[in-house]
Amino acid sequence: MSNKNSKTGDDFGKFFQAAWFDLPAAAAKRFLSSDGEGALRDAGWKAYDAWISLANDASNRMYANPTFGSIAGRGIQTGLQVARVVDAVASAIFGNLWPAIGLPTATDMQGLRADVKALREELRAVRAEAESTDSIADERHDGAYAAARGGDSESAAAAIIWNGYKPEPKRSRKGGKKSVAL
DSSP, X not given: OHHHHHHHHHHHHHHHHIIIIIHHHHHXXXXXXXXXXXXXXXXXXHHHHHHHHHHHHHHHHHHHSHHHHHHHHHHHHHHHHHHHHHHHHHHHHHHHHHHHHXXXXXXXXXXXXXXXXXXXXXXXXXXXXXXXXXXXXXXXSSSHHHHHSOGGGOOXXXXXXXXXXXXXXXXXXXXXXXXOOO
């Protein structure tokens, strides 16, 4: 037992020395000169190693205690049983509730994401193809667009054609108003 106490005392002494003397001295050296980076790293590792050794020794002593070991064992077993009960209750509730509400399942959402991804890739391919054909057409007909769309050709029909304007379909008087304001 005295061997463990002396090892713990040595570890505590190493940690105290590294944390209170070596680290501040190495940090001051680092800030005052440019060559102190290695010393600061070494002092940090020395403090880290001493701290880990102290924590390891403390946890070993704690788990060596039969009372703590039995309490920890029962706590872990109880936690696992509670997790099983919660999983069973959640699957029973949401297994029946999810379809009744009409919400999509995870499989449906994954399929939807795959479809959206495929559409994005298809759109990129179409854009790339359109850009390549546009660049070829631009090289051939460099001034054709400006000549075709002169300033005096600004009629309503030209605006519709050039700007892509699509008028809404007119409502028939027979059907009357289809919506009711609340």
